[in-house]
Amino acid sequence: MITVQRVAKAAGKHLTKAGLKLRKALGARANRVCPACGKAIVGFFRYGDNGEWGCPECGASPRERLMNHLIVQGVLSVPTDGAILHMAPNEASLVRHFSAAKHYIPADLDPVRYTVPDMRRVDLMELSEEGRYDLFYASHVMEHVPDDRAVLRNILRALKPGGEAWLLVPLWDKPTEDGSFDIPPRERERRFGQWDHVRQYGPDFADRIRQAGFDLEEIDTASIDAGPRRLHALDDRLFRARKPGGATPR
Numbered sequence: 699m700i701t702v703q704r705v706a707k708a709a710g711k712h713l714t715k716a717g718l719k720l721r722k723a724l725g726a727r728a729n730r731v732c733p734a735c736g737k738a739i740v741g742f743f744r745y746g747d748n749g750e751w752g753c754p755e756c757g758a759s760p761r762e763r764l765m766n767h768l769i770v771q772g773v774l775s776v777p778t779d780g781a782i783l784h785m786a787p788n789e790a791s792l793v794r795h796f797s798a799a800k801h802y803i804p805a806d807l808d809p810v811r812y813t814v815p816d817m818r819r820v821d822l823m824e825l826s827e828e829g830r831y832d833l834f835y836a837s838h839v840m841e842h843v844p845d846d847r848a849v850l851r852n853i854l855r856a857l858k859p860g861g862e863a864w865l866l867v868p869l870w871d872k873p874t875e876d877g878s879f880d881i882p883p884r885e886r887e888r889r890f891g892q893w894d895h896v897r898q899y900g901p902d903f904a905d906r907i908r909q910a911g912f913d914l915e916e917i918d919t920a921s922i923d924a925g926p927r928r929l930h931a932l933d934d935r936l937f938r939a940r941k942p943g944g945a946t947p948r
C-alpha cells in the first residue's frame with residue numbers, strides 16, 4: 699500500500715543517500731563506522747525523523763547496528779553450539795552471526811519473501827515446540843502477530859531453560875495500544891505506523907514479557923557510552939528475555 703507518508707520517507711532517504719555519495723566523491727572524511735559491515739563512512743542516510751538511520755554501504759538500520767555492537771562487544775553471546783530460531787531474517791549481518799550456529803533455523807510466516815537459504819514457514823501463533831532453542835530472535839515481528847501474549851508464551855515454551863529471546867519492536871513513549879486485523883489497513887497505518895501492524899508498543903512491552911514468565915533485561919542505547927553511540931549512530935532498545943532455569947546466565 700502506497701501512502702503520502704511512505705513516499706515522503708522514501709524520497710528523503712534517496713536524497714540523503716545521494717548527498718552521502720557526493721560527499722564521499724568529494725573526499726569528505728569518514729567519521730562514522732558501521733558495526734554491521736565494518737566500513738568507515740561519511741555518514742548514515744536519513745529515514746523519516748531519524749537523520750542517521752541507514753548505512754549507505756550495507757543498509758543496516760540503527761537496531762541492526764545496535765545488535766552488532768552488543769554482539770561484537772560481548773554483551774550478548776551467540777550460542778553457536780546450539781539452536782537458533784531467527785524470525786524475519788532480513789538483516790544480513792545477523793544472518794551471518796546466527797548462521798554460525800550448529801542448528802540455524804531462519805523462518806517467517808511468509809518464507810518466500812526472503813533470499814536466505816533453507817527458510818522455513820513458522821506461524822508464531824502456532825509455535826508448539828518445547829525446549830528446542832537456545833536463542834530466539836525477532837526484530838519488528840511482535841507488532842504483526844494477532845495475540846502477542848500467546849506468542850510470548852509459545853516462545854517461552856520453545857526455548858530451553860536458560861535460553862534467551864532477543865526482541866525489538868517499534869516503540870513510542872505512551873502505553874501500548876492494541877488493535878486487530880478487523881481494523882481497515884489504512885486506519886492501522888494511521889494508528890500503528892504501518893498497514894500490517896496490529897499494535898503500537900510502549901515501554902510496558904516489558905510487563906508483557908515478564909507476565910509471560912521471562913526474566914527480563916532491557917538494554918537501551920542510552921546506556922551505551924557516548925563514543926560508540928555516536929560513531930555507530932546507535933538507537934533503539936533491546937528486550938533481552940531469559941527463560942528461567944538452566945545454567946548460570948552468561
Ligand SMILES: [Zn+2]
Pocket residue numbers: 732733734735736737753754755756757758
Ligand atoms: Zn554497513
